[in-house]
Amino acid sequence: MLAFTHWLRTDPRRLCVVGVWLSLAGVATTFTSLTSGQPLAGLATGLLLTAIGSWTKAAGRDLFRRDRTLRRCAALHPRD
Incomplete structure (x- = not known):
């Protein structure tokens, strides 16, 4: 599980895709x-998956923006 989490965090675009x-x-x-006979359980599961997916996608987008901003700042102000 830790390896999968590390794999996701190394490239924020992967996190967006998973989301x-x-x-x-x-x-x-x-x-x-x-459309099935168990609407409440499936509805709760579906809404939970959608919420987790939206949160994951937003987290990946934020990480991607932060990474891009840091790279731009590093390009503008290189350390000697």
Whole structure:
């Protein structure tokens, strides 16, 4: 699990992609739960997956922006 977390954090774009996939899985779970016999359990799971996916995507986007800003600052002010 730690290796997977490290793999995600080394490139923030990966975190965004995982967030998008989690959100899509949540939407699909929500949709199928509405057409199945167990709507409440599936609906709760789908909404939870969508929320986690959205949070993960936002975290990846923030890390990507922070990384890009740090690289720009380092390019403008190189250390000797």
